[in-house]
Amino acid sequence: MISVPTEWKERLDLRRFFRGEKAVDGPIPLTHRRVFILPNRRGFGLALLLAIQFLAAIHYSNNLAFILTFLLAGIAMQSTLYAFRNLAGLSVRRGKAPPVFAGEPARFELHLDNPSRIHRLGLGARLAGTATTIRFDVAPQSTATLILHAEAEKRGWLPLPTVTFDTSFPLGLFRAWSPVNLRQRALVYPRPAPPGIEPPASPPLGHGARPNPGEEEDFYGFTGYRPGDPLKRIHWKGVAKGQGVHVKQYAGGEAAELVLDWQYTPGADIEARLSRLCRWVLDADAAGTRYSLRLPGVVIGKGRGEAHRARCLEALALFGK
The missing domain is CATH 2.60.40.10 (Immunoglobulins)
Known part of the structure; x- marks a missing residue:
């Protein structure tokens, strides 16, 4: 042959x-x-x-x-x-x-x-x-x-x-x-989620922002509820409307640092969570806020700027690939 x-x-x-x-x-x-x-x-x-x-x-x-x-x-x-x-x-x-x-x-x-x-x-x-x-x-x-x-x-x-x-x-x-x-x-990159879990004045950013004691607190957005969060910060109107339990988030100016954590990100599935995290990364970058990103198996430390934004978005794009 x-x-x-x-x-x-x-x-x-x-x-x-x-x-x-x-x-x-x-x-x-x-x-x-x-x-x-x-x-x-x-x-x-x-x-x-x-x-x-x-x-x-x-x-x-x-x-x-x-x-x-x-x-x-x-x-x-x-x-x-x-x-x-x-x-x-x-x-x-x-x-x-x-x-x-x-x-x-x-x-x-x-x-x-x-x-x-x-x-x-x-x-x-x-x-x-x-x-x-x-x-x-x-x-x-x-x-x-x-x-x-x-x-x-x-x-x-x-x-x-x-x-x-x-x-x-x-x-x-x-x-x-x-x-x-x-x-x-x-x-x-993942498709960014629409701004705001519920239309607030500013889009929701991730969990972890805390003001320094004694500083004036400004409303910053919403985050998922964690055991131990103060009851007075729960967004009760959203709970009444069946939108889940979310906590109001406040920041004290430059002292605010965000931790965008997969574990506390709302979403029905993987893609919905990634879309929400993508939105939070874009909003944090636009606000000039220092933020970090935590995904299963991936941790990106706090930072800001175009390079940090690109690194976080790339991690979201390649998550699970």
Whole structure:
């Protein structure tokens, strides 16, 4: 039994015509192995018309009809070379993929390098699973930067789907395309919960804020009830409305430090708790308050600032992954 080399198996796999080859870090050159060409609807329509015209030329023995048929067929076939040249030789590099929140479109940045002196016209790029195609040109010896959007429905890492570059240049009779898989991913944070367990003047922040004795206390938000919390701080109106037992939280200005604890976070399931913690992290960061985050198996110490915020949100995004 003759064994087929793995490389040839990959080349003969018909799925690579639509899914492309295995994902790599890049850059990916669009060589002859990666560019495919087939007639589109217009091309098949022209082929049918030329076939009818050819039969009519035979039937009437009309030399002018033969010349016109062969001339149009020659021009159409010549366009395949231009379509191939329009894609071949380009190189695709990955760019930035900033974090987003679940429910927002993820932004993938790609760079398309054109090292040749040929002006690449009428190019298109589309992500797998989307219906939107971006149309663009690439000037000679220059780079085009593309921003492609993908739906980010779930938290965690979102890999870049297959990107298909295509062109119907110059006559629109043939479609040349090249599916590309770059090893790139975007981090998706949990979807933030709506502000406030119950609409207060300020959004709820986590458990643990306590004012220093003698300082003026200001209302800060709500937190989950813990055994030992003062009864006078229980939000009895919320209890009467069936919204659970929550404790009013007060802070004394700069002395307030928050402990955002998974254990005392309300929520029906894991995702609801993560959404609430995400909201609290955003609110604490906006208020300039020092805060810490405690998750099962993960403890992030007190801090504030953009780096601390990103670290906490990343821990929430990758929780349980």
